[in-house]
Amino acid sequence: MEAFRIMGKVVEIRGRGVCSYGHRVGEVFELKEVGSSICQWAMAGIFPFFTVLKFGGRFPWSTDPDRIQIACPDPDNVVVFELWREKVETGSGK
Numbered sequence: 001m002e003a004f005r006i007m008g009k010v011v012e013i014r015g016r017g018v019c020s021y022g023h024r025v026g027e028v029f030e031l032k033e034v035g036s037s038i039c040q041w042a043m044a045g046i047f048p049f050f051t052v053l054k055f056g057g058r059f060p061w062s063t064d065p066d067r068i069q070i071a072c073p074d075p076d077n078v079v080v081f082e083l084w085r086e087k088v089e090t091g092s093g094k
Helices: 040-054
Strands: 003-013 028-031 067-071 079-088
Touching: 003 040, 028 040, 040 067, 040 079
Parallel strands: none
Antiparallel strands: 003 028, 003 079, 067 079
8 A cells, every 4th residue: 555644734824814723824744643733623624634645545526636625623713724645655665
């Protein structure tokens, strides 16, 4: 099975433009696991999409099978994240 690194970037903060967790537009991070580098409320919304990207799945509505935009569930200051996968060489020789 192919291995992927999942990356994320904050592309927009709606509402007042201030994330209560402290995320800022342009921030880039790697998503390794739950509890890693982002707000847990955001991760709760992102997790199903993270899983699809991590394990090689696709979103039928997306024109790019390796990227997706997701919004956190904060109704007052919605943070929009772009997630993408990068192929990782595993060194298994397969």
